[in-house]
Amino acid sequence: MISRICLEEAIKYARQRTAFGKTLTGFQVTRHKIAEMATRVEASSEFTYRVAAMVNAGEYKVAEVSMAKNFASQVANRVTFDATQIFGGYGFVRGHLVERLYRDNRIYSIGGGTHEIMNEVISKMIL
Numbered sequence: 001m002i003s004r005i006c007l008e009e010a011i012k013y014a015r016q017r018t019a020f021g022k023t024l025t026g027f028q029v030t031r032h033k034i035a036e037m038a039t040r041v042e043a044s045s046e047f048t049y050r051v052a053a054m055v056n057a058g059e060y061k062v063a064e065v066s067m068a069k070n071f072a073s074q075v076a077n078r079v080t081f082d083a084t085q086i087f088g089g090y091g092f093v094r095g096h097l098v099e100r101l102y103r104d105n106r107i108y109s110i111g112g113g114t115h116e117i118m119n120e121v122i123s124k125m126i127l
């Protein structure tokens, strides 16, 4: 969710912010950054929902749950970073949603099992 909100905020901002006589979406580098953000968000959502459906159906999917958590938190690291970049200076200024989400996002690789411990769980299940 944090990734999707950052993507939506970045799209809104890139459409309205002008620099050097163009909106940010007028620059290919921004369009491509947003395309990659959107791809990551979709892949992460699909994987998470797929694993959730399996767990909901009563399957024991500890490795897949850990993979989904790690993948989603890594996607969130990247997408919050890219959204902050698109916001430029505002991405660093308190009071802007993306700046808050960038900071808050750090907990997802730490709480509920750190990234490293999730990898331990995955490796134990698959090796």
Ligand SMILES: Cc1cc2nc3c(=O)[nH]c(=O)nc-3n(C[C@H](O)[C@H](O)[C@H](O)COP(=O)(O)OP(=O)(O)OC[C@H]3O[C@@H](n4cnc5c(N)ncnc54)[C@H](O)[C@@H]3O)c2cc1C
Binding pocket: 107, 110, 111, 112, 113, 114, 115, 116, 117, 120
């Ligand atoms: C805001 C917040 C909310 C939280 N909410 C909850 C909650 O509701 N319920 C709850 O139970 N806990 C909660 N926690 C605790 C959270 O789950 C722990 O912070 C997290 O599990 C890491 O434990 P630690 O802080 O003791 O770090 P440590 O265990 O000291 O880890 C420090 C670093 O060393 C790495 N590391 C440690 N052991 C290994 C290992 N064996 N192999 C490889 N790397 C390792 C870790 O991955 C991490 O990078 C919360 C933490 C925060 C900050």
